[in-house]
Amino acid sequence: MSFSIRKQGDVVVVDVEGQLIVGNRQELKQKVLDELEKGERKFLIDFSQTGYIDSSGLGVLVSLSKKIREQGGELRLANLNDDLKTLFELTKLDTLFQIADTRERALESF
Amino acid sequence: MRGEARGGRDGAARRRSTLASTPAQVQRVEENASVPIPGDEALPVEHVRLAIELDIPSDVRYIEDIVAMVTRQCAQLAYAPRQLALNVPVALTEALSNAILYGNGERLDRHVHVRAEVDRERLVVEVSDEGAGFDLESSEIDPTSPENLLREDGRGLFLMRRLMDSVERFDDRGNVIRMTLRRS
Numbered sequence: 001m002s003f004s005i006r007k008q009g010d011v012v013v014v015d016v017e018g019q020l021i022v023g024n025r026q027e028l029k030q031k032v033l034d035e036l037e038k039g040e041r042k043f044l045i046d047f048s049q050t051g052y053i054d055s056s057g058l059g060v061l062v063s064l065s066k067k068i069r070e071q072g073g074e075l076r077l078a079n080l081n082d083d084l085k086t087l088f089e090l091t092k093l094d095t096l097f098q099i100a101d102t103r104e105r106a107l108e109s110f
Numbered sequence: 111m112r113g114e115a116r117g118g119r120d121g122a123a124r125r126r127s128t129l130a131s132t133p134a135q136v137q138r139v140e141e142n143a144s145v146p147i148p149g150d151e152a153l154p155v156e157h158v159r160l161a162i163e164l165d166i167p168s169d170v171r172y173i174e175d176i177v178a179m180v181t182r183q184c185a186q187l188a189y190a191p192r193q194l195a196l197n198v199p200v201a202l203t204e205a206l207s208n209a210i211l212y213g214n215g216e217r218l219d220r221h222v223h224v225r226a227e228v229d230r231e232r233l234v235v236e237v238s239d240e241g242a243g244f245d246l247e248s249s250e251i252d253p254t255s256p257e258n259l260l261r262e263d264g265r266g267l268f269l270m271r272r273l274m275d276s277v278e279r280f281d282d283r284g285n286v287i288r289m290t291l292r293r294s
Contacts, residue, residue, distance in 0.1 A: 019199075022207040023170040052196065054203040055265035063262045083196040090272050091265055092254040 003028050005035065011042040011107055017049045020057035029060045033067065041073035044106050048079035058093060065097065074098075078106035155187055159229040165221050168214035168239075173206045176224055180235065183228045190294045197273040197291055198233065204266040205237040205287050213239030213285055232275075233291045243285035246277070 003024075004015045012035045020028065032043060045061070047053075061077075068075045078100045080088065088094040100106035160183040166172045177199045185194055206222065214220035223238040246267075252258060253265045270277050274289040 019174060019203075021170075021173065021203055022211070023173060052199045052203070054200055054207065055263070055269055056207065058265055059262035062260060066260065081195075083192060086192075086196060087200065087269075090254075090269070092259060096259060 003031055005031055008044075008107060011044050011110060012040045013103070013107075014043065014045045015049055016045060016047055019051045019053070020060070021052070021054040022056040025056045025060040028057075029064060032064050036068060036071055036073065041068070041071065042110050043068055043073065043075045044078060044103065044110075045075070046078050046103050046106075047081070047084055048103070050081075050084065053084060053087060058087075058091060062093070062096065074110060076100060076106045076109060078103045156230050158187065159227060160186065161228075162224075162226045164224045166224070167218045168210045168216050168220050168222060169218060170207060170210055170216075173203055173210070176206060177202050180224075180226045180228075180233075183226065184233055184293075187228055187230050187293065189233070193291065193294060201270045201273040201289055201291070202235060202237075204270045205235065205289060208266055208287070209237050209239035209241075209285075213241030213243070215241070230293060232293060234288065235290075236286055236288045238286045241285050243279065243281050246279040 002017050004017065006013055012032075014028070014032060016028065035043070043064075065075050076098050079102065080099060085094070085099075088097070088099070098106075098109065100109060162179055162183060164176060164179075166176070180202055181194055181198050184198055189198070206224070209222045210216060214222060220240040224235070226233065226235045228234075251264050251268070253261060253268050258264060267277075270287075270289060274291050276288075276290045278288045280286040280288065
């Protein structure tokens with residue numbers, strides 16, 4: 001499980017590879033907060049290579065969403081598979097996040 | 111399942127293994143598995159029961175490997191893809207992280223015991239820790255309500271309940287959570 005970060009235009013794109021769970025959530029949080037600290041304001045987290053997410057992972061996404069918004073930024077999510085979509089629907093977090101079907105659509109939405 | 115230890119169709123084949131990617135603190139990992147006789151892939155698995163039993167230190171780095179082991183057992187008995195990708199891994203991760211973080215307070219001298227039994231009917235997983243336990247009924251909060259939606263915590267037990275058919279707590283052998291999922 002790892003996270004890769006790259007810039008696409010003015011958007012910071014984070015790929016979550018493997019699981020986003022209690023054991024690695026802080027790593028994701030710190031990486032995104034570091035970019036926020038540097039002045040980045042547009043963030044896209046891509047889940048196309050993600051296995052499963054637990055409640056800690058969901059909690060980190062909520063936390064990042066709040067912190068990015070506080071700084072006047074935006075967070076988008078993309079490429080949730082059907083199982084991850086169900087997880088977001090069960091927790092109603094699909095109502096909290098802007099979720100795009102593809103990375104391209106997410107990038108266009110900023 | 112070719113190459114597994116021979117144990118008889120309903121018998122228990124005991125083997126020891128270690129988690130390849132886990133820290134050195136691990137004392138041992140013992141896996142008890144009832145497996146079909148090697149070469150019997152074509153035989154019906156209706157009466158096969160797989161069992162796995164592990165004892166781990168309170169370290170969240172063990173979680174992913176344990177989840178992979180239990181999910182693999184369910185896959186061998188043809189559980190639904192949704193159950194393999196969502197219900198089992200998420201609910202088990204929640205139970206393990208609860209036991210490690212809250213039950214045992216991440217103290218490495220305290221262990222978490224996991225026992226999973228899988229057959230064609232159901233998966234039953236028990237996760238035990240050495241903590242004081244908690245009242246399952248009084249731990250009910252609704253993380254989907256508007257006032258809780260922005261909370262960063264409070265979704266673990268909710269997800270276990272929503273993703274498993276039953277979640278029960280016992281304290282006769284330490285603090286034990288038992289989760290049951292019917293195969294679909």
